[in-house]
Each structure stands twice: as C-alpha cells, then as structure tokens.
Amino acid sequence: GESVGLHLPTLSVQEGDNSIINCAYSNSASDYFIWYKQESGKGPQFIIDIRSNMDKRQGQRVTVLLNKTVKHLSLQIAATQPGDSAVYFCAEIITGGGNKLTFGTGTQLKVEL
Amino acid sequence: NAGVTQTPKFQVLKTGQSMTLQCAQDMNHNSMYWYRQDPGMGLRLIYYSASEGTTDKGEVPNGYNVSRLNKREFSLRLESAAPSQTSVYFCASRDRVVGNQPQHFGDGTRLSIL
Numbered sequence: 001g002e003s004v005g006l007h008l009p010t011l012s013v014q015e016g017d018n019s020i021i022n023c024a025y026s027n028s029a030s031d032y033f034i035w036y037k038q039e040s041g042k043g044p045q046f047i048i049d050i051r052s053n054m055d056k057r058q059g060q061r062v063t064v065l066l067n068k069t070v071k072h073l074s075l076q077i078a079a080t081q082p083g084d085s086a087v088y089f090c091a092e093i094i095t096g097g098g099n100k101l102t103f104g105t106g107t108q109l110k111v112e113l
Numbered sequence: 114n115a116g117v118t119q120t121p122k123f124q125v126l127k128t129g130q131s132m133t134l135q136c137a138q139d140m141n142h143n144s145m146y147w148y149r150q151d152p153g154m155g156l157r158l159i160y161y162s163a164s165e166g167t168t169d170k171g172e173v174p175n176g177y178n179v180s181r182l183n184k185r186e187f188s189l190r191l192e193s194a195a196p197s198q199t200s201v202y203f204c205a206s207r208d209r210v211v212g213n214q215p216q217h218f219g220d221g222t223r224l225s226i227l
Binding site for chain 2: 044
C-alpha cells in the first residue's frame with residue numbers, strides 16, 4: 001500500500017553543524033508535504049511545508065527539498081542547536097476528503113554539545 | 114493563545130471502562146482530527162470532522178466514537194477500553210477543509226488501559 005517512511009530512525013549531529021533528515025514517500029498523488037517537530041511530552045509542531053509543484057522552500061534556518069522524480073523529501077536545518085533536539089516527522093496530504101495527513105514513523109535528532 | 118487544548122493529560126483505566134477525551138480549539142478552525150501515537154510509529158488518524166456537523170472514519174476507527182459538539186469542541190469516546198488502546202492521543206485542528214493549511218496539535222492525552 002501507499003506509505004510515507006523515513007530512512008534513518010536516529011540522527012546525531014554536533015552543535016553548529018547542519019542536519020539533514022530524509023523522508024521517502026510512495027504516493028505520487030500527494031499534493032502537499034509538511035515537516036513537524038515533536039519534543040518530548042508535546043504535540044507535533046509545524047515547521048515548514050511545501051506544495052508538490054515546488055522543489056524547494058526556505059524558512060528560518062530550515063529548508064525543505066522535494067524530489068518528485070525519486071519521491072524523496074528532505075529537511076535541512078542550518079547551524080543545529082540543542083533546542084533542535086526532537087523527533088521530526090514528515091507527512092503527506094492528498095487534497096480532498098478532509099485533507100488527511102499520513103505520517104512517517106519519525107527521526108530522532110540528537111544534538112551533541 | 115491556548116490553541117488546541119486536550120483534557121485530561123493523563124488517565125489510567127481498567128479494561129472495559131468507558132472514557133471520553135475532550136478537545137477544544139480557540140482558532141475558529143473548521144476541521145478537527147483525532148490521532149493515536151504508539152511507540153516507534155507515526156500518528157495514525159482515528160476520526161476526523163471536516164466541518165461542524167460532520168464526522169468520518171480515519172485509518173483506525175474501531176473501538177472509538179466521536180462527537181463534534183460545536184465548532185470548538187471534538188470529543189473522542191472509548192465505550193469499552195481495551196489494553197490495545199493504550200496510547201497517546203492527539204487532537205488537531207486546521208483552518209479549512211480545502212486548501213493547504215497545516216494542522217495544529219494539542220499536547221496529547223496519555224492513556225493507559227490495565
């Protein structure tokens with residue numbers, strides 16, 4: 001069946017380095033992709049989104065890249081800080097039918113001092 | 114700004130007991146959602162309400178019922194709790210049904226069924 005998944009369950013980076021979190025999706029009908037950050041004991045927090053007609057979108061210290069040819073999504077975090085430590089989820093939406101999100105399993109980002 | 118508020122934050126139930134999880138949002142959002150999150154897994158959709166007065170099943174609806182009480186409130190009910198329903202439950206809302214708007218999440222209800 002269709003699925004959204006992540007390549008690596010845990011990613012450790014040094015403070016100040018750039019982080020890259022990857023996500024693969026299999027549903028070519030997906031219109032819209034979102035990255036969420038989830039800190040321990042909290043709900044997912046919206047980070048950045050991208051529409052399927054875009055290849056790249058930048059936010060504050062974050063960039064999302066979308067490669068529709070290989071159905072791959074990545075989240076790049078510049079100058080990673082201790083406060084970036086969290087689980088990161090990608091999610092996809094197919095517009096219509098309530099715009100339901102399909103989540104990947106998540107990547108744990110650990111920032112080492 | 115409260116956003117999405119879930120109550121209670123923690124609950125322990127015995128098998129067979131019933132329970133209603135409450136969710137309220139103050140952002141005037143049309144759509145509301147209930148998810149469960151199990152260890153090592155992403156969030157899975159239980160039920161959603163695209164707009165006031167409508168509800169629909171998600172990926173894992175069995176064992177649950179929902180009520181969209183008004184535009185602000187969306188409750189999730191477990192009629193006869195089972196250990197397999199031990200999970201963290203998240204409520205979310207978004208601005209409109211059509212169009213690309215992100216969902217906003219509450220901080221969850223941690224539910225244990227003994």
